[in-house]
Amino acid sequence: MRRRQLMRLTTAAMLGASTLPRRATAAADADVIVIGAGISGLYTASLLKEQGAKVRVLEAKSHVGGRLLSLRKLDGAPEAGGDSILGGYGRVRDVAVKLGLKLIDYEQRRSREKPEIAIGGQVIPRTAWPTHPLNLLPTDGKQEFPGRRYFEKVVDQHNPLASASDWFEPASKAYDESVYAFLRRHGWSDGAIAQNYETNIGRGTSAHDCSILTWFFRRAWDKVQTDIENVALKVSGGNQSLPEAMAAKLGDAVLLNRPVVGVRTSNTGAEVHCQDGSSYNAKFLVCAAPIGPLRSIRFDPALPPAVAKAIRLVPTMMITKVFLSARKPFWEADGLSPAMWTDTFAGEIGALRQAEDNDRVTGLIMRIRGFTSQRLDTLSEQEAGALVISEYQKLRPAAKGLLEVVGYKSWAKDPYARGTWVEWAPGQIHEFLPELVKPAGRIHFAGEHASLANRGMEAAMEAGERAAIEIMDRL
Ligand SMILES: Cc1cc2nc3c(=O)[nH]c(=O)nc-3n(C[C@H](O)[C@H](O)[C@H](O)COP(=O)(O)OP(=O)(O)OC[C@H]3O[C@@H](n4cnc5c(N)ncnc54)[C@H](O)[C@@H]3O)c2cc1C
Known part of the structure; x- marks a missing residue:
């Protein structure tokens, strides 16, 4: 050699x-x-x-x-990935317009649902919620809808950032603690945190692994978006x-x-x-x-x-989305909203209104987040679909036999995404x-x-x- x-x-x-x-x-x-x-x-x-x-x-x-993935086989092409283009998205809006794409505002549709509350296997009427024994919100927040709405108010109340861009200033390092530490300091019990931060979690998998500084940034940034223009646009x-x-x-x-x-x-x-x-x-x-x-x-x-x-x-955020079609508008039969906030594997259920006519419900979307998404992701697509339908039907007997899975996307399981966004x-x-x-x-x-x-x-x-x-x- x-x-x-x-x-x-x-x-x-x-x-x-x-x-x-x-x-x-x-x-x-x-x-x-x-x-x-x-x-x-x-x-x-x-x-x-x-x-x-x-x-x-x-x-x-x-x-x-x-992570922009439109389910075009479904009525109105709902989004399995990135959904809303907000007011301050200068670059996105500019590129879309230059490419001749039409943007439709969905803001009005987003805010018209009044979701039901389903906790501990029961649907709790909104009027009963403030005094319900399963309501673990802190005393001054008992009137609030469960989940992160009250949490966001607390964040706004204590947000030390004068502007969103301050999150990255060296001085902001002092605020970089866990959501858990922040909430405990503001009097939340472990039960309140588990129910109203970690259930259908907005960011992270638990209150321990997410920085409150990301929320300070996010809330200040959200305000900039709506101050510029209160829209939630989607490409036609x-x-x-x-x-x-x-x-x-x-x-x-x-x-x-x-x-x-x-x-x-x-x-x-x-x-x-x-x-x-x-x-x-x-x-x-x-x-x-x-x-x-x-x-x-x-x-x-x-x-x-x-x-x-x-x-x-x-880490990256984990979300699994399951899309359902309903053979009949069962919500007219049981008098409840099709949208529900649940503490089950079905997660947060929303009514899709993707048609030109805002009143028409074109399908249901289940957003399953954090650890619940991780657990659901251990199942096959078929098993996961069957489980979320059965969880929803337990709460909504009127939906029995009327639901079918028409779309499914686990972002954590996608090897070229491995989650939805950085957390x-x-x-x-x-x-x-x-x-x-x-x-x-x-x-x-x-x-x-x-x-x-x-x-x-x-x-x-x-x-x-x-x-x-x-x-x-x-x-
Ligand atoms: C469920 C969900 C909801 C969301 N909601 C919103 C929202 O309402 N509003 C909003 O503004 N944003 C939202 N987002 C976030 C938004 O979609 C993303 O921030 C954005 O699309 C990311 O764009 P990107 O180009 O950085 O990454 P990506 O869109 O992920 O693009 C990266 C590309 O790299 C490719 N790739 C990966 N690995 C390799 C490799 N080894 N070799 C070659 N190619 C590779 C991938 O296939 C992919 O095409 C959401 C995202 C998800 C998933």
Whole structure:
């Protein structure tokens, strides 16, 4: 064996079998490769393309949109993923308008339901709730609807942030404690917390693993949204039409069915390896995959320790959505609202009004969150559907035999999402967020989790814009 060959073999053995394969050619396929065709990655690619850069987007799935997923087979295309485009979503609204998409306001429909309260296996009339023995709300909140509505009022009352952007100021570190510690300090019992924070939980899996600072930010940010315009917009035909239109403009720069499994970077560029054995070169790379799936990508050299630690540790919210159709409007028979707040596996049940006519209920949606979602996710789709229907029917005998599962989506089970959005645990925001918005050599980070000033879709685009600007400066 020649000496050079031997050296190559020895080096390969030392690096181990899982080392990324070397690519034969060093020529760059593109100026920038973007991993992930959600709205964040697509926005980065669009902005860079507008500036004359050659871009390539690698998407794991057979469709674009990621956490924007519209169930188009169902009446009115309800959203399995991202739902509402709020007043202050400047980037999202601007891109939608420029692409000729129509936005419909659903705000009026959202607020018209008066959900029933179902706790401990019984439906409790609203009039009986304030004095009901199962009402565990703190004394001054007994009149409130169970769940996070009263919690949000308490957050607003004690929110120390003068503006939403203050959440990221060093001084705000002092407020970064668990929701549990915050509520206990404000007199909530363990029972009140379990019933009115952790049931149908808004953020995290328990009051212990969610930072109250994220709520201070969220409530201040929510106010900005409604102050700008009190709307809850949705793209006509489904929100997924937005990433689809963005991808269409990028043309063949977007490659589907390309799960990225490995990334190698050097001083001159990045080499990206996909599961199907294909590989691509570029001068720069943007990681716009969600934080969970980044765990399954091998980086060579390894990412900076703080970034690698964040990818490993930062939790994401778990939500499973089950969509039902009803053969008859059974709520007219039992006189109750189809919408219910329950402490069962059926979670929070909402009435969908997706048709032009606001009065028509087009179906039911069950939102199952946190640990309940995790437990439901141990079942198959069919078993989960049967369980949530049986839980709902126990409370609503009039619905018996009339319900059918027509849609199901577990976001935690989706290997290319691994949850719905980033959910900072106490102490993580200031430790990790500055690292996640910083380039690591030739790698730049986008995606909803890498945003400083927004939430949801607007956060995804904000992070995508930042990554594009960083790269434009370097190209
Ligand atoms: C149930 C639910 C409700 C929501 N409600 C709202 C709401 O009402 N309002 C709001 O503003 N936001 C909401 N959101 C959040 C919003 O949908 C997201 O913030 C936004 O869509 C994220 O965009 P993104 O581009 O950062 O990530 P994604 O949309 O997740 O895109 C990332 C892409 O990367 C791909 N990918 C992952 N791993 C790899 C890999 N290894 N190789 C190649 N590609 C990969 C994925 O397939 C995906 O297409 C909700 C989300 C969910 C799930």
